[in-house]
Amino acid sequence: MANAKEPASCDVAIIGGGIVGTSAALFMARAGASVVLLERGPLAAGASGRNSGAIQHPLGRLPAELHRRTVSIYRELLDGDDIDLAGRPAGALILSPDVEGLLRVRAQIRREAPELESSFIAEGETQKLEPALATGLAAISLATGYPVAPSAATLGFARRAKAAGAVILTDSPARPVIENDRVIAAELESGRRVRCKQLLLAAGPWTPELVEAWRAVPPIRPVWGVVVALRLVQPPRHLLFELGIAEQETMTSTQFSLVTAGGHSGLGSVFLEDEPDAASVVPQLLRRGKTFVPGVATAPMAGVRTCARPVAYDGQPLVGEIPGTSGLFVCAGHGPLGISTGPATAEMVAGLMLHGSSAPLEALPELSPLRYT
């Protein structure tokens, strides 16, 4: 049956109700565009509702810039009821018994991101800083990391987008309709169309399925993760990561992370090409987790989240108009850092769609979908 609230037309249709789609809807609705967002499940059904919950500073000039702008957006547009980024970050610890490895990474972080105020914490000192930790671990401490409940920012953007006039339809799988190399509508499963002047694809790892030219060689692939929510007696204050978690070449193994937000500690994660059977991954995560935080062994489990990271082949999101189809835009491919960088790119694409300018950030060729044609 057709959704009664489904408008016949709009300026901009958005497919995908994750962090990117909902923040883009807010930017565009506030700028005066009529916006219809179509989400095939509930809002935040994908990674935006199932992530580890760490807003963190990535390495690399461009991701760091996107992160800084994202933090400003959170502070400007959301408030403490959604996520609280008012004070200093909680801090992150990169952990390992491998002191040489930690010092190597620390040297890189000092070069690439001196603002992270990285410092080395020797074995024996780490437990003074974070009593929940196991013995035998040294750490690098970083001035980054805001823990947030996984879906909080997405739901906060969606609420504000609605208040600004955007129409948000859930349980509404959609696809773009192209005629004469121009997007003309978003089509729902029922066959009904919402006519639009422009359409934004923000469908995370599923985005390439919606672009004919990308089906054979998708520029974005899903990398599946699992997070176990635990009720730890002594939850760590810092965000905890295993040394090596940011390195692409470790993408098939289990990598420890623990982020306490929204009343639970999210223990992660794996990096898998195919959707895993969570029941077989959970024991693996618990086994690894207790070598870093012994309390993991006895903590009651509050839930398990499985979802796919939208990983672009060159590691940078695709932001801009898709070559060959006028009016069809994309903002997707933020990998393991979409909560930390997504809203800045949504702001860029909203500006490009409405005014032809991505200000305040520059639309760099590294982000352009042109690199995949």
Ligand SMILES: Cc1cc2nc3c(=O)[nH]c(=O)nc-3n(C[C@H](O)[C@H](O)[C@H](O)COP(=O)(O)OP(=O)(O)OC[C@H]3O[C@@H](n4cnc5c(N)ncnc54)[C@H](O)[C@@H]3O)c2cc1C
């Ligand atoms: C285990 C794990 C932990 C993570 N931890 C962190 C973290 O701590 N910090 C961080 O910054 N990032 C983290 N991430 C990454 C982050 O969650 C993602 O990069 C981000 O959520 C992607 O947002 P998105 O809006 O692009 O995509 P998604 O959240 O995947 O949203 C896309 C939406 O599109 C919808 N959709 C798909 N196809 C259609 C269709 N045809 N019609 C309508 N709707 C459709 C989907 O249902 C989905 O809701 C993590 C990811 C994983 C998997």
